[in-house]
Amino acid sequence: MAESVNPPLSYEASATTTHPHVATSLPSxxxxxxxxxxxxxxxxCDDKTPHISLMSYTxxxxxxxxxxxxxxxxxNPASRKTNHLLSNPRVSLLVHDWVSHRPPTRATTGDREGSPPPAATRSSLASLLLNLNTSALSSISTTICGEARFLEAGSDEESWCKDRHLENNTFEEEEINLFGQQQQDPNARRPSVVSIDTDVRVxxxxxxxxRIADWKGGVRDWVLLPTEGQDAGLVNGVSS
Incomplete structure (x- = not known):
């Protein structure tokens, strides 16, 4: 019987540094x-319980x-993550840029429930997302480790960073009808109403x-060496 060409779900040991990448610029x-x-x-994490939050970012x-x-x-200054960060500023960030869609499994029998159910069928929308996932978008994620820092309330740095964050997270929204279809006039858009409360912590x-991880289970560590004179004209990689 021929061996499967697909790797195991986690085929590479990653308890120690793996394929280190050290440079003065971030990996592409x-x-x-x-x-x-x-x-x-x-x-x-506080001294007992880890906590994960989905965050907008710049x-x-x-x-x-x-x-x-x-x-x-x-x-929010009264949030659980704020309390965690005040007691333990060490954080991990997970960033990935592929569509989170899981295709149907090969299983065709069984009574199990979960993610996904056996013999799941693929809708046209799911097929579209899967195609985007495998062709137009990337297939890796990156973990970023570091220490979080609360900016001083009312400082010039806090004001500047808050403005950049607000600019970067204000989007135009297309009008969508109840059937998920775009309205007839493609030029008719309305701005999102986004604001940041005055008491929010930055x-x-x-x-x-x-660390970079691919969808096959491979990992590669990276370290950014300090350098001066970096370009401040980009927001999430796009010219502002």
Whole structure:
């Protein structure tokens, strides 16, 4: 019987540094993730329980206040993640830029329930997402490790970062009818109403190291060496 060409679900040992990449610039895959993703997952922990939050973010190669790649987020001062960060600023960020769609399994029998059910059928929308997932978008994710820093309330740095974050997370929305179809006039758009409360806390994470993982289970570690004079004119990899 011929051996399967597909790798195991986790085929590469990753307890130690794997295929290290050390450079003065971020790996292109990491830049792609930060450029294309809409959200990231922020992992925090107090002395007992880990916590994960889905976060809007802004990535900047540098800022007027920090020459290093920086990720900006905002959080409610009364949130669990804020309490975690105040007691333990060490965080992990997970960023991926593929469509989160799971195709049907090969199983055709059984009574199990879960993700996904056996003998799942693929809709036309699911097929479209799957095609996007495998062709137009990337197939890797990156974990970023670092320490979160609350910016001083009322400072120039907080005001500047808050403005950049607001600009980067305000989008035009297309009118969609109840059947999921775009309205007839393609030019008719309305701006999203986005604001940031005055008492919100602004958090930054300096990007220094992380790990790239592909959908096959392979991993590669990367470390960013410090450098000066980075371009501050990009927001999530796109010219502002």
């Amino acid at each position: 895959e990491v830049i792609s993730c930060l450029k294309n993703s809409r959200f990231l997952h922020l992992a925090t 990535y900047l190669p540098s800022t007027p206040y920090d020459p290093h790649p920086t990720i900006i987020m905002t959080t 958090v930054t994470v300096r990007v220094t190291e992380g």
